[in-house]
Amino acid sequence: MLDIHDLSCHRGDRKLFGQVSVSVPVGRLLSIEGSNGSGKTTLLRAICGLTPPDQGTIRWHGRSITEQRETFTSGLIYIGHRIGLKDDLTPMENIQAAMQMSGHPVTTALARAALEAIGVEPVCYRLPTRVLSEGQQRRVALARLWCSDQPLWVLDEPFTALDARSSQLLRERLQRQVERGGIVVAATHQAIGLDPSTVQQLRLGE
Template identity: 45%
Template sequence: MLEARSLTCVRDERTLFSNLSFTVNPGDILQIEGPNGAGKTSLLRILAGLHRSEQGSVRWLQQDIRRQREAFHHQLLFLGHLPGIKALLTPLENLRFYHHGQQTQAVWDALESVGLLGYEELAVAALSAGQQRRVALARLWLSQVKLWILDEPLTAIDKAGVGFLMQRLVDHAREGGMVILTTHQDLPDDDYPLRKIRLQPAEAE
């Protein structure tokens, strides 16, 4: 379980949100909503242990993540706004680098799942923005960690790709995983219930 306790975030002397508390349990898909500037990305980075909150704490399995940083990060896959992949490597090399313990066939299957077969030997720098995003998202087909934190994972992804990615998130949740994501798109919740938290700038409340 991931637990946010009374989180307050201040950026450039402006309070983005305050006294924010919630839990994320195995099987949850949690969508963080809110207008631009409400602090969605800041919240995700706080939950991932990449930023510190002004007040409050984040707990993983009932312990503060700051006291178990390495163990927590072993159970976390964080994909931010940028693809977070190595531009000089190929898609195949990137997946082997980040998931070196995976079987070769699993890596090829991941590339096929995101529509990158035929591009596996090109340097990532030569790919389009959407294709680069797909390289990063292919990691979701290889990851075995419990917690996925995804910042706008659907950016530059076509409609078919969105549906395929949502099915992967649902599969992960059904296997006992946890997903926290932001997106400007309306997500389908017919087959699997989504939880939602909407951020409003604290000064506007």
């Protein structure tokens, strides 16, 4: 379970949010909402441990994430605003390189299956990622969610640039992650459309 206690973050002089406290039990999706500039991305980065907060603590299964960086990060997938794909690598190479670096190496077959699952057309597999459209690139990045079984997913605007079919595929994947006892934290503009009993909401900037 993910415990956020009394979290505050500044950017320069501006206070983004203060005293955010929320506790997410396993099998839930935490949807972070708020207008542009309300600090959604900063909150997500703080949850991952990328941006240390000014105040407050984040606990994963009862222990502060800074005390258990290794355990925490090995169970984490973060897909940020910058999606972490190398322009000059093919989608297959990108997925394999990313998974290898995060300590969960995958076979070519598994990477291919993941790309198929999010609906990346097979013709793209051998092209450098830079020639793909933005929606295709985002799908390649999201394919990591089909590759392994990390319990915590932190996603920044995962539905951006996705067409209706891919959005539906992603929604089903998120639902499955939640059903098998994982936790998803996602920043979104719109409602995600999962089973309402598994969704928790947090509004920033009020």
